[in-house]
Amino acid sequence: MIVYKSPPEVDRMRRAGRIVAGTIDRVLAAVAPGRSTADLDRVAEEHIRDEAATPSFLGYRGFPASICASLNDEVVHGIPSPKRVLKEGDLLSLDFGAIWDGFHADAAVSVFVGEPPSDEAEKLVRVTEESLEAGISQIRPGGRLSDISHAVEQVVLGAGFEVVREYVGHGVGRNLHEDPQIPNYGPPGRGPELRPGLVIAVEPMVNLGGWETRVLADDWTVVTMDGLLSAHFEHTIAVTEDGHEVLTART
Numbered sequence: 001m002i003v004y005k006s007p008p009e010v011d012r013m014r015r016a017g018r019i020v021a022g023t024i025d026r027v028l029a030a031v032a033p034g035r036s037t038a039d040l041d042r043v044a045e046e047h048i049r050d051e052a053a054t055p056s057f058l059g060y061r062g063f064p065a066s067i068c069a070s071l072n073d074e075v076v077h078g079i080p081s082p083k084r085v086l087k088e089g090d091l092l093s094l095d096f097g098a099i100w101d102g103f104h105a106d107a108a109v110s111v112f113v114g115e116p117p118s119d120e121a122e123k124l125v126r127v128t129e130e131s132l133e134a135g136i137s138q139i140r141p142g143g144r145l146s147d148i149s150h151a152v153e154q155v156v157l158g159a160g161f162e163v164v165r166e167y168v169g170h171g172v173g174r175n176l177h178e179d180p181q182i183p184n185y186g187p188p189g190r191g192p193e194l195r196p197g198l199v200i201a202v203e204p205m206v207n208l209g210g211w212e213t214r215v216l217a218d219d220w221t222v223v224t225m226d227g228l229l230s231a232h233f234e235h236t237i238a239v240t241e242d243g244h245e246v247l248t249a250r251t
Helices: 007-030 037-050 119-136 145-158
Strands: 068-071 074-076 091-100 103-112 169-171 178-182 199-202 205-207 213-215 222-224 230-232 235-240 243-246
Touching: 007 037, 007 091, 007 103, 007 235, 037 068, 037 091, 074 091, 074 205, 074 230, 091 119, 091 230, 103 119, 103 230, 119 145, 119 199, 119 205, 119 230, 119 235, 145 178, 145 199, 178 199
Parallel strands: none
Antiparallel strands: 068 074, 068 091, 074 222, 091 103, 103 235, 169 178, 169 199, 199 235, 205 230, 213 222, 235 243
16 A cells, blocks of 8 residues: 655655765765775764664664665675675675654665776666666656656666666655565556655666576575676655655755
């Protein structure tokens, strides 16, 4: 069941989104060779709590950290660890969530530690972000949910990459994951009509090789089946009367 948000509820999510955006800026400033993913997790949690918010992920279904930090062939849900030390050329995907006054916001970015290891890796990250922007461009009253999915897929396939199929975007609000689910592939013009008050997290996960994935023994970390690189971007977006608003936009 899709839960539409009232203007006061969207306002609370807007505040949560600003906290997430600020957290991303703080963490990205700390990314450097020699830092551990646990270091980045501490930076994120401290900032979220300093803003009188709560990390969305910490304890969620047993997840043990405040952010997800996924390296190289890890697609999503990487667990921060003092043993995961960043090195030059790593592709680092970071996923963030914060709860403010009972409402979540959710966003993700992918960055390189230092310089990209190859032109192909750099293209992967650029195309993944462009596919998110293409999906967001389809969010308007009267559109259909799969218009977003189709726009993401067209950008990705056009660049020669593949979208992950097992993990999708989602509604967001009082719960971190709500209806509807938003695949990053499929034909346009299908699914629920987009209406003001709908708030969704659009999150393309894009692989350099095949789309297939598997979960590691920790029961969280998702990796590409072929061991090739993966990138991930995400924003929380509200459908408005005249279009959309990206609630997790960074200024």
